[in-house]
Amino acid sequence: MDLSSMIEGFGVVLEPTNLLYCLIGVVIGMLVGVLPGLGPAATIAILLPLTFGIEPVTAIIMLAGIFYGAQYGGTITSVLLRLPGEASSVVTVFDGHVMARQGRAGTALGIAAIGSFVGGTVSIVALSLLAPVIAGFALAFGPPEYTALALLGILLVATVGNGGRVKAVIAACVGLLLATVGRDMFTGAERFTFDSLSLADGLDFVPIAMGIFGIGEILHGLEERNQAAKAPAKVANVWPSLADLRQASGAIGRGSVLGFLLGILPGGGATLSSLAAYAMEKRRSRTPERFGRGAIEGVAAPETANNAASTSSFIPLLTLGIPANATMAMIFGALLIQGVSPGPQLLSEEPELFWGVVNSMYIGNILLLIMSIPLVGLFVRILRVRSTILAPITVLITLVGVYTVRNSVFDIALVIVFGVIGYLMKKFGFEPGPLVLAFVLGSLLESSLRRSLLLFDGDPFGFLTRPISGTLLLVLAVVIVLPLARALLRRRAPERELESSDV
Amino acid sequence: MAQLPSRKNVRRGTVSALAATLTLSAAACGGNLSGGGDGEAFPQGPVTLMVGQDAGGSTDLIARALAEGASDELGVAMPVVNTPGANGALAANEISGEKPDGQNLLLINASLTAITPLAVPDGAIDINDFTVVTGVSRDDYVLVTASASELDTLQDLIDSDDELKFGTTGVGTGSQLSQELLFEQAEIAGTAVPFDGGSPTMTAVLGEQVDVAAIQLGEAIGQIEGGELVPLLTFSDERNQYLPDVPTADEEGYDVQVSQYRAVVAPKGTPEATVERLREAFTAAFGTEQYDSFNEANLLTAHEVGADQVIDEWAGYRESYQAMIEEYGIDLSEEQ
Incomplete structure (x- = not known):
C-alpha cells in the first residue's frame, strides 16, 4: 500500500473547507437519522445540486458524513420512541426501548454512541488495510451465496422475536408472501398486482416498515391510553458505567468485525448487519432470556455493526465502482457529476480523493462521538413533548417522509394499511420484526435462488459445489x-x- | 447481502422543494434571455421534469443536467421529480394524465416504448401517445466479459463448447434483447440470467457468475478502462465515439442495433407554440459547455433530433424488434 498518499490524504481532510463540510455532513446526517422517514439517500439526493460547485473530494466528504452520521442519529428515536429512525436501527428497538422504559435511556444512547464510534473506527482502519484484498473476496459472492445467506437470515428471524416461536414463524411467512407481490423479475408476469402499476415493482420496504413499526405502535399506544410515543422523562447519566462497558465490550468487538464483513458484500449493509449482530449476541449469550428485556448487548451489538457496515460499504464503491446500496448509488452519482468514475483505477488515478474520503471518516466519527453525547440531551428535549402533540406530528412526518421517497400517494395509503396491520399484530401478540425482516429477505431469496438455478442448469446440488x-x-x-x-x-x-x- | 434491502429500504429521494428554490434563484440571477413574446402564456410557474427512474441513475442525472440549462432559458424553475415504478410506465401514465399545457414534462427512455412491450404487453406505452419535444441522447450497450475469463473475443463465444450464461439488466431491457438477438443469430447456446439493473449485472460478470453481459457503456467504462472488463462489441449503428476500437455487432455481420435513446415528451395535445418554446429552451441547454462536458463524463452521444425523427425512429425500432423476435422465435418473457 502506498503509505505516503494515505498520509497526504490526512492533509486533504485537515484543510479548513473540508473539515467544515465534514462537520456539516455529520450534523445533517444525525438530524435526518433522528427524523423517521427521511433517510440518508433522500437527503443526499436533495443536497446533490449543492455539490456541483464544490471540489469533488469536499462534496464526497460531506455526503459520506451524512451517511454514517445517520447511523448515529437513527438510534435515538429507536431508543426513546420505539420508532426506528433508520431501517438499520430496527433491532435496536427491542432492547433499547426497554432500557429507556427502565430509566436507562442515557446508558443505551451512550453505549450506542461508543459502539458506533468503535465500530466505525475499526472499520475504517480495516478498510484502509484491506480494501484491495477484500474486493476480490466480495466478487465471489454470486447468486448461490446470496441464496444461502438469505436462507440463513430467514432462519435467524425466528430467533429475533420475543413472542412465541410459532407466532414468529407465522409473521415471517406473511412477510415472505408479501415479498412475492409485484411483476415477476424473470418473466414479467404479474403477481398480485391487480393491474395496478403502483404494485408492479412490488411493495416497498419503507412504507411497510414505517407503517408496522411507526403507525402501528402509535395506534396501539393510543388504545392503551398509555401514550406510546412518550419520551422518557429524563435521560440521566449518558456515560455508561464501567460495569455496563465491561458487559458490552464483547458485543462491541464482535459487532465491529461482523458489521465490517457484511457491509463489504455488494448489496450488503447496515440493516442486515445490525440484525445479524443482534442474533449472534442472543445466541452466544449465557442468559438469552435477558434479550428483549433491556440487555445492553442488544443495543451495543447492532449499533456497532451498522456503523461498521456503513463504513465498509464504501469498499466495493471505491475499489470496484459498484455501489453496495442505494446511498452508495447516490454517492456514485455525485462522483459521476464531478467527472470522477469510481472503479479499480480510482485508487491509482485519484489517490487524493480516495484517501481524503477514507480519512475524513476518522475525523467524522470523532466529531460524532464528541457531539452525540452532549447532543443527546438536546435531541431528548426535542423529543420530550407530550404524546398528544408528538403522536400526530410523528404520523404526519411518517406520511410526508414516505411520500418523499417515491413521490407516491399510493405509498401513503400503504403506510396506513400496514399501520393498521401492525396495530392488530401488536394487539394479538405477534411480533412485527419477523414479518418485516422476512419481507426484505424474501425477495432476495427468491431472485437469488432462481438465478442460481439458471446458472446451475436446474441442478440443486450446484449449491454444494x-x-x-x-x-x-x-x-x-x-x-x-x-x-x-x-x-x-x-x-x-x-x-x-x-x-x-x-x- | 441484499441487492434487496438496498433497493427496498433506503429512501431514494427527490427533491423538489430545495431544487426548485435553487433553480429559481439561479434563474433570477441569470434572467430570462429571450424575454417577452408568447412567454406570457407559457410558462406559468415552474415546469416539472418527471423521471420514471430512481434518483442517481443515468436517466435522472441527464434530467438534472437538462433542467439546469433549460430553466435558465425559460426563466422559471425546472424541478426534477422521480416517480420510479414499472420500468418507468408509472411516470409515463402520470404524465399522459396531466393537462397538456407544457408545465409537466417527462424524460422518457426508448426501451419503455420499444422493448418493454415485447416482454410485458399489458399496459404498453406508445410514443405516439405523447407530444415529443426533442430527442436528447444515445446511451450504447456494450457486450463485456471479465478479463480474467478465457472469453476475449466474439469468436471465443462462438467457439465455446459450454452453454454460456449471459447476464441481463432485467426482463424487457435492451440488454436482454440485444444479447438474445446476437446469440440467436450467431448460433451461440446461451441462457439469460436477469439481474436487477446494471450494477449487479456487472458484479456478476466481474465475479464470473455469468460469462458475458450487455451493460450501458457509462456504467461499465470504469471497469473497461481499469482492465477488469473486456469490451467485445457495441450494439449501436455506428462505432461509439468513446470506444473507437470496439466493433459494432453490425460490422461483425449481425443485424442487432439496440441503444438506449432518451427524449423529452409532453402530454398529447400540447400547443405547438408551447412545444416550440420548450424546444428552444432545451436547445439552449444542449448548447451549454456544462452540458457538453456532462455528456462526455457520462459517455453519452448527443442525439438532439426533432420530434418527427424521434417518433419515426422509436416506432421503427419497435416494429423491427417485434419482427426480429418473431423471426428468431425469441420470447423475452420466458425463462429458458
Missing part, C-alpha cells in the same frame, strides 16, 4: 439440526438405556 455457499448451507444445516438433535437425544436417552440393557 461452491465453497462459500456450501459452507453457509452446512452452517444452516447445523443450526437447524443441532437443537432438534439435542431435544431428541434428551428424550431418547432413557429409551436407549433400556435398549442397551435388552441386548
Whole structure:
C-alpha cells in the first residue's frame, strides 16, 4: 500500500473547507437519522445540486458524513420512541426501548454512541488495510451465496422475536408472501398486482416498515391510553458505567468485525448487519432470556455493526465502482457529476480523493462521538413533548417522509394499511420484526435462488459445489439440526438405556 | 447481502422543494434571455421534469443536467421529480394524465416504448401517445466479459463448447434483447440470467457468475478502462465515439442495433407554440459547455433530433424488434 498518499490524504481532510463540510455532513446526517422517514439517500439526493460547485473530494466528504452520521442519529428515536429512525436501527428497538422504559435511556444512547464510534473506527482502519484484498473476496459472492445467506437470515428471524416461536414463524411467512407481490423479475408476469402499476415493482420496504413499526405502535399506544410515543422523562447519566462497558465490550468487538464483513458484500449493509449482530449476541449469550428485556448487548451489538457496515460499504464503491446500496448509488452519482468514475483505477488515478474520503471518516466519527453525547440531551428535549402533540406530528412526518421517497400517494395509503396491520399484530401478540425482516429477505431469496438455478442448469446440488455457499448451507444445516438433535437425544436417552440393557 | 434491502429500504429521494428554490434563484440571477413574446402564456410557474427512474441513475442525472440549462432559458424553475415504478410506465401514465399545457414534462427512455412491450404487453406505452419535444441522447450497450475469463473475443463465444450464461439488466431491457438477438443469430447456446439493473449485472460478470453481459457503456467504462472488463462489441449503428476500437455487432455481420435513446415528451395535445418554446429552451441547454462536458463524463452521444425523427425512429425500432423476435422465435418473457 502506498503509505505516503494515505498520509497526504490526512492533509486533504485537515484543510479548513473540508473539515467544515465534514462537520456539516455529520450534523445533517444525525438530524435526518433522528427524523423517521427521511433517510440518508433522500437527503443526499436533495443536497446533490449543492455539490456541483464544490471540489469533488469536499462534496464526497460531506455526503459520506451524512451517511454514517445517520447511523448515529437513527438510534435515538429507536431508543426513546420505539420508532426506528433508520431501517438499520430496527433491532435496536427491542432492547433499547426497554432500557429507556427502565430509566436507562442515557446508558443505551451512550453505549450506542461508543459502539458506533468503535465500530466505525475499526472499520475504517480495516478498510484502509484491506480494501484491495477484500474486493476480490466480495466478487465471489454470486447468486448461490446470496441464496444461502438469505436462507440463513430467514432462519435467524425466528430467533429475533420475543413472542412465541410459532407466532414468529407465522409473521415471517406473511412477510415472505408479501415479498412475492409485484411483476415477476424473470418473466414479467404479474403477481398480485391487480393491474395496478403502483404494485408492479412490488411493495416497498419503507412504507411497510414505517407503517408496522411507526403507525402501528402509535395506534396501539393510543388504545392503551398509555401514550406510546412518550419520551422518557429524563435521560440521566449518558456515560455508561464501567460495569455496563465491561458487559458490552464483547458485543462491541464482535459487532465491529461482523458489521465490517457484511457491509463489504455488494448489496450488503447496515440493516442486515445490525440484525445479524443482534442474533449472534442472543445466541452466544449465557442468559438469552435477558434479550428483549433491556440487555445492553442488544443495543451495543447492532449499533456497532451498522456503523461498521456503513463504513465498509464504501469498499466495493471505491475499489470496484459498484455501489453496495442505494446511498452508495447516490454517492456514485455525485462522483459521476464531478467527472470522477469510481472503479479499480480510482485508487491509482485519484489517490487524493480516495484517501481524503477514507480519512475524513476518522475525523467524522470523532466529531460524532464528541457531539452525540452532549447532543443527546438536546435531541431528548426535542423529543420530550407530550404524546398528544408528538403522536400526530410523528404520523404526519411518517406520511410526508414516505411520500418523499417515491413521490407516491399510493405509498401513503400503504403506510396506513400496514399501520393498521401492525396495530392488530401488536394487539394479538405477534411480533412485527419477523414479518418485516422476512419481507426484505424474501425477495432476495427468491431472485437469488432462481438465478442460481439458471446458472446451475436446474441442478440443486450446484449449491454444494461452491465453497462459500456450501459452507453457509452446512452452517444452516447445523443450526437447524443441532437443537432438534439435542431435544431428541434428551428424550431418547432413557429409551436407549433400556435398549442397551435388552441386548 | 441484499441487492434487496438496498433497493427496498433506503429512501431514494427527490427533491423538489430545495431544487426548485435553487433553480429559481439561479434563474433570477441569470434572467430570462429571450424575454417577452408568447412567454406570457407559457410558462406559468415552474415546469416539472418527471423521471420514471430512481434518483442517481443515468436517466435522472441527464434530467438534472437538462433542467439546469433549460430553466435558465425559460426563466422559471425546472424541478426534477422521480416517480420510479414499472420500468418507468408509472411516470409515463402520470404524465399522459396531466393537462397538456407544457408545465409537466417527462424524460422518457426508448426501451419503455420499444422493448418493454415485447416482454410485458399489458399496459404498453406508445410514443405516439405523447407530444415529443426533442430527442436528447444515445446511451450504447456494450457486450463485456471479465478479463480474467478465457472469453476475449466474439469468436471465443462462438467457439465455446459450454452453454454460456449471459447476464441481463432485467426482463424487457435492451440488454436482454440485444444479447438474445446476437446469440440467436450467431448460433451461440446461451441462457439469460436477469439481474436487477446494471450494477449487479456487472458484479456478476466481474465475479464470473455469468460469462458475458450487455451493460450501458457509462456504467461499465470504469471497469473497461481499469482492465477488469473486456469490451467485445457495441450494439449501436455506428462505432461509439468513446470506444473507437470496439466493433459494432453490425460490422461483425449481425443485424442487432439496440441503444438506449432518451427524449423529452409532453402530454398529447400540447400547443405547438408551447412545444416550440420548450424546444428552444432545451436547445439552449444542449448548447451549454456544462452540458457538453456532462455528456462526455457520462459517455453519452448527443442525439438532439426533432420530434418527427424521434417518433419515426422509436416506432421503427419497435416494429423491427417485434419482427426480429418473431423471426428468431425469441420470447423475452420466458425463462429458458
